[in-house]
Amino acid sequence: MAGITIKDIASMAKVSTGTVDRVLHNRGGVSIQSKTKVEKALKKLNYTPNLVARGLALKDSYKIAIILPKFDQDEYWKQQIIGIKRAYKEIQNFGFTIKMYNYDFLHQGSLDAIIKRLKRHKVHAAIVAVESDQESKKLFCFLEDNHVFYIQINAHIERANPNFLSFVGQDSFQSGRLAAMLLNYACHINKDFAILHMEEYLATSPHLNKKQSGFLTYLEDQKLKSKVVIKHIQTVTQRDELRKVLKGILSKNKKLGGLFISTSRVHAVGEILIELKRTDIVLVGFDLLTENIEILKKYPKMFIINQNASLQGFYAMQFLFKHLMQNQNLEKIKYLPLDIVTKENLINHLHMQQRDKLISAKI
Amino acid sequence: MAGITIKDIASMAKVSTGTVDRVLHNRGGVSIQSKTKVEKALKKLNYTPNLVARGLALKDSYKIAIILPKFDQDEYWKQQIIGIKRAYKEIQNFGFTIKMYNYDFLHQGSLDAIIKRLKRHKVHAAIVAVESDQESKKLFCFLEDNHVFYIQINAHIERANPNFLSFVGQDSFQSGRLAAMLLNYACHINKDFAILHMEEYLATSPHLNKKQSGFLTYLEDQKLKSKVVIKHIQTVTQRDELRKVLKGILSKNKKLGGLFISTSRVHAVGEILIELKRTDIVLVGFDLLTENIEILKKYPKMFIINQNASLQGFYAMQFLFKHLMQNQNLEKIKYLPLDIVTKENLINHLHMQQRDKLISAKI
DNA sequence: AACTTTATCGTGTGCGCACACACAATTTTT
């Protein structure tokens, strides 16, 4: 099955390996007769290129740009980079090189500077994480004009662009549904809920809205007559403020059974509920951050929906590899699996995180 | 960082590439002076071999034996093979070849025949799935004597063998704990449970026992005063028999809230409960088989703990690769993640299965 | 002194591919 080389093709088609190569890569300069002969042989022997040899021959000929917001501190973006590097390690010997481009999330014109640098560096493909605004349009136009294929991560911006390959990201709607289901299963008597959006930047609100509508849709589908209180909290670092809000919700809603925190700030809520001795409330939040792991161990009934951010970067790189080197057709949308983490199965997920960290440290 | 080759090492140590190669592979025939010089250079430049080039140079020099029971029909074993093939596809160009060896689970002496074939074929490494009995001991001795490294999957047989690399498999105890937790969360009023072991072959009972003790341990830890009925059903294909058992359990235990089926036969239980109009009972079972997917969609409250059998084979192959080609130290035990699948997040897991099937079809 | 043996080390080749270059055959231009 395997082991067919261009030599085999050449000898079957009675041409040289050079001609086979020209046909394979559409380099032109081949007569119609030779071309058809080669193509027949390719089909007959079911030729697939040896990627190992190709990678060796190519040697640093695929430059990939990674375009991310400049959030050095943020664990979420750190994990993206970990995943990207993990995939990169697997494919770097195949002739790939990556280059990071970080833009300032808040500073206008920051993306313009990136575009200038991209022009100089002549990249072949890109992984892009931008929000849907005026600036990003420029970037996509640039990529289009320069025939740079790209994968979007994090935010999916609809755009009829022939160079757009895939969106890799989380299914916010489904994760909201899942959260509602978990609360419904875990809350026995009190079936009223609250949704807390804890996020300082409004830019991420599309995600949060999708989570919210997923949550509400589930309750409707199940025909549950639950009351749902919805709050948006922008002052995420101020503990007192949060305590006040929580107290308010608890006192006004006597039948409250669960809280859905649509971001990764669930640990703050958990700590306050322990203070207030209201750990009867079931919690659902996102992301296996260090703080969330700690609270998950302590808090009686709590679920973390883990989006495994590192997988997002990992899949994005892997998709590029598949496209550039294997001519594989990619799914236009790739949703990450939604892992449900509790005290009981936490250890398995920690193992996987550990591995990621080890790998990224080595790079 | 990367891009250091043996040439660089050779020129820094002022020896030839041949000598560097001899040091790298402990081939001997190198003076102490040269060896230390080379080793210094290796450390200083932080050399890592280019696996792509190595794979090209090696060309079919790693023969790997896959030793599995002959269960062509069983979906579980099919998935193992899918995972193995998926990993194989990723590494086949690196000079690996695999060969399947299927033994008859029930037939005495079947493993002996395998050993004879292994002797002829001169394999370098193996992935082994055997139960702990007399026969398997012979196999392990053979592997040991012939310096064949091996990974165990499915069943972990303790053995002080220098050629044993890793066990890759499921954490049965934890999966039992997880099942108990799910039932505890999902059952609101009736906190009595039943455990059903539905399995014709007694050989797999060590797994089932571990699941059972994990289940019971959780209940103890939580100080729940639940009654737990335990039944072992060997006549798994006879629907009437099963109906009788279920009816018996239901009539005798009025406070029954959930059923834990320790195998993949949960679909049969679900169908009967629908017939009996007792879908108030919460179900927990294993494995995303086609039948289980169907019942999962229909049944009101049900969890599938998915062990992702294909991952088991996948990791096993990947471990061999890491060991043989990257000299990486392997974890002695690698547990698979326990995915919790419900109606709501089913779609994500189906995507992954789909991908696996596509890949395996191509091979 | 003329050998053989042994330890140590360098060189060369090929893995399969991409690509540059050389050269021949053919067509177009002068």
Added chain:
DNA sequence: AAAAATTGTGTGTGCGCACACGATAAAGTT
């Protein structure tokens, strides 16, 4: 008709590595 441009093909090289083979020098043997 000769010169120039174009097209079609074959050959050669290198990517980094593993490994066979041969070369060299030192040590041992007759």
